[in-house]
Amino acid sequence: MNACKAAFVYSDDFLAYSFHENHPFNQKRILLTKKLLENHHALTIDQVITPPVAEEEDILSIHSPEYIHAVKHASKLEPVANQEIYGIGTTDTPMFQNMYDAARRIVGGSIEAANLVLTNQVDHALNLAGGLHHGFPTHASGFCILNDIAITIQYIRQHYHLKVLYIDIDAHHGDGVQHCFYDDPNVCTVSFHETGRYLYPGTGKISERGIKKGFGYSFNFPLDAFTEDDSYLHTFNESIDKIASYFQPDIIVSQHGTDTHYLDPLTHMHTTMKIYETIPKKIHQLAQQYCGGKWVALGGGGYDIWRVVPRAWAQLWNIMQTNTSFSGAISSDWIEEWQKESPVTLPTTWHDSLENYKAIPRRKEISEFNRQVLEQVLKFVENAKN
Amino acid sequence: MFVKEIMKKKVISLKKHNTIADALSLLHKHHIRHIPIVDDDQHLIGIVSDRDIRDASPSILDSEINQALLDHTIDQIMSSPVVTTHPDELFEEVANIFYEKEFACVPVVHQKKLIGMVTEKDLLYAFIQLTGTQGPSTRLEIRVPDRVGILSDVSTFFSKRNIKIVSVYTYPTPQQSGFKILVFRIQTMNPMNVIHDIKQSKEFEVVTPMREDNE
Numbered sequence: 363m364n365a366c367k368a369a370f371v372y373s374d375d376f377l378a379y380s381f382h383e384n385h386p387f388n389q390k391r392i393l394l395t396k397k398l399l400e401n402h403h404a405l406t407i408d409q410v411i412t413p414p415v416a417e418e419e420d421i422l423s424i425h426s427p428e429y430i431h432a433v434k435h436a437s438k439l440e441p442v443a444n445q446e447i448y449g450i451g452t453t454d455t456p457m458f459q460n461m462y463d464a465a466r467r468i469v470g471g472s473i474e475a476a477n478l479v480l481t482n483q484v485d486h487a488l489n490l491a492g493g494l495h496h497g498f499p500t501h502a503s504g505f506c507i508l509n510d511i512a513i514t515i516q517y518i519r520q521h522y523h524l525k526v527l528y529i530d531i532d533a534h535h536g537d538g539v540q541h542c543f544y545d546d547p548n549v550c551t552v553s554f555h556e557t558g559r560y561l562y563p564g565t566g567k568i569s570e571r572g573i574k575k576g577f578g579y580s581f582n583f584p585l586d587a588f589t590e591d592d593s594y595l596h597t598f599n600e601s602i603d604k605i606a607s608y609f610q611p612d613i614i615v616s617q618h619g620t621d622t623h624y625l626d627p628l629t630h631m632h633t634t635m636k637i638y639e640t641i642p643k644k645i646h647q648l649a650q651q652y653c654g655g656k657w658v659a660l661g662g663g664g665y666d667i668w669r670v671v672p673r674a675w676a677q678l679w680n681i682m683q684t685n686t687s688f689s690g691a692i693s694s695d696w697i698e699e700w701q702k703e704s705p706v707t708l709p710t711t712w713h714d715s716l717e718n719y720k721a722i723p724r725r726k727e728i729s730e731f732n733r734q735v736l737e738q739v740l741k742f743v744e745n746a747k748n
Numbered sequence: 749m750f751v752k753e754i755m756k757k758k759v760i761s762l763k764k765h766n767t768i769a770d771a772l773s774l775l776h777k778h779h780i781r782h783i784p785i786v787d788d789d790q791h792l793i794g795i796v797s798d799r800d801i802r803d804a805s806p807s808i809l810d811s812e813i814n815q816a817l818l819d820h821t822i823d824q825i826m827s828s829p830v831v832t833t834h835p836d837e838l839f840e841e842v843a844n845i846f847y848e849k850e851f852a853c854v855p856v857v858h859q860k861k862l863i864g865m866v867t868e869k870d871l872l873y874a875f876i877q878l879t880g881t882q883g884p885s886t887r888l889e890i891r892v893p894d895r896v897g898i899l900s901d902v903s904t905f906f907s908k909r910n911i912k913i914v915s916v917y918t919y920p921t922p923q924q925s926g927f928k929i930l931v932f933r934i935q936t937m938n939p940m941n942v943i944h945d946i947k948q949s950k951e952f953e954v955v956t957p958m959r960e961d962n963e
Binding site for chain 2 (some may be wrong): 386447451452454496503504521534537558559560561562563564565587588627628630
């Protein structure tokens with residue numbers, strides 16, 4: 363089998379990134395994933411790497427000093443002047459004690475993942491705490507304080523000058539990352555997301571293609587609500603090969619939000635576990651084909667932390683190291699350990715039982731909508747080739 | 749929002765003795781579709797659209813192009829008098845002019861002098877700003893009875909959850925008289941709690957993405 367050397371970046375301190383008990387963004391999902399992998403003997407101690415916290419210098423390569431100053435104040439629960447312009451103290455990103463350190467540790471995890479790959483210690487590295495794609499240089503947004511992805515890509519650009527292909531499969535548009543590299547032809551951002559007609563943040567339209575030298579290096583696939591697996595995977599597979607061939611990346615950074623699943627409470631994409639196996643396999647293949655294997659995978663959204671996220675992220679890790687996915691029954695030890703804490707019945711198999719899955723009557727129309735999105739976005743790649 | 753806030757202040761104009769050739773070159777150089785004609789005191793005396801100019805130009809399909817046509821002066825083809833607007837006019841009034849008169853540009857005149865131009869594009873941008881799509885936000889449509897106090901009742905749901913409203917607008921529901929749709933863009937990625945609150949109230953209906961065929 364194509365076994366790859368892979369690193370799982372993890373620290374118990376990642377769980378300190380916690381706004382409050384009832385906030386939908388809950389990093390317990392990383393622990394649940396790690397335990398699930400351990401129960402299935404798919405994660406060994408030597409694969410787990412504890413990262414350092416990020417240097418402030420690296421954080422300042424993306425974020426403004428004024429904003430960092432405000433986050434540090436909020437970290438001590440001190441009042442922040444103009445907190446609204448910094449997006450802090452809002453319902454999405456309320457203040458919490460030591461929030462700067464918690465966010466910084468996650469950034470450290472993503473940079474460490476990149477370092478492990480770039481120094482050839484491993485082929486691929488995963489930081490499930492990372493993937494906070496809504497963070498902006500001057501303000502917090504959508505549960506994200508620091509944008510670990512943008513900081514990591516900037517780190518790769520500054521220290522290794524590699525061309526970075528960024529792939530974002532979160533149900534929400536990867537607006538913060540796109541914003542940071544909108545004029546940069548060496549960073550190609552590709553986001554697949556639910557249309558912003560209803561969903562946050564509202565951006566990620568087909569026409570957002572980059573500016574100045576970066577024109578033609580931002581791709582957005584705003585898919586219809588209730589897209590489901592087949593249309594989603596058709597769009598993904600048809601486009602990502604062409605974009606990779608057009609861009610010729612040196613390294614792939616991917617964001618693996620798992621909130622497109624039909625059980626996710628915040629979105630309406632209505633996919634199943636199938637896409638969380640198919641997509642990592644495709645990215646894995648692209649990393650081998652174009653980048654000598656160099657691939658940094660990060661977490662992201664995912665708000666059904668019991669039934670969806672652990673399975674989806676465990677599959678991601680398994681594919682990174684063995685290029686195979688789990689099937690059959692979930693470890694009964696894992697279920698036993700966590701069922702008492704879970705407000706919902708934990709899944710017993712790796713694949714969805716589809717008990718509560720209701721097929722979408724408008725499927726044909728939605729697929730047609732998405733096909734048009736695909737054609738529109740790819741026009742650019744096809745024109746560029748000719 | 750006033751006309752002076754959405755108009756273009758840098759105006760490209762011609763004098764009446766300029767030629768059709770001058771007008772054509774301005775259209776190409778500046779990617780504009782309307783040229784106001786002014787006298788030496790910046791008083792507006794006429795306007796030409798790209799269509800007026802093209803109508804007066806030789807066809808590119810003609811084998812022999814009559815260059816003399818292009819030497820006619822612009823005052824021979826300009827429209828006059830011109831419908832104008834005032835800088836302190838409301839921007840939605842310009843929308844009415846465009847809709848009723850079926851044109852796409854109106855000069856802005858202040859103390860008899862031409863000081864700006866408003867085009868369809870400027871107006872559309874104003875409307876885009878009204879819909880609030882420029883900042884990260886979730887869009888929520890709520891069907892409400894058309895009665896006194898409805899907006900303040902609905903906005904309370906957001907303030908109670910500490911959620912900022914980025915923009916709000918309303919449109920009538922043609923199918924249901926006595927009801928209106930309120931469209932909010934709210935600054936949160938997690939609208940679930942506030943949607944729950946609104947649904948609990950039973951009085952208002954949240955319009956969600958369509959799942960069924962005839963929902």
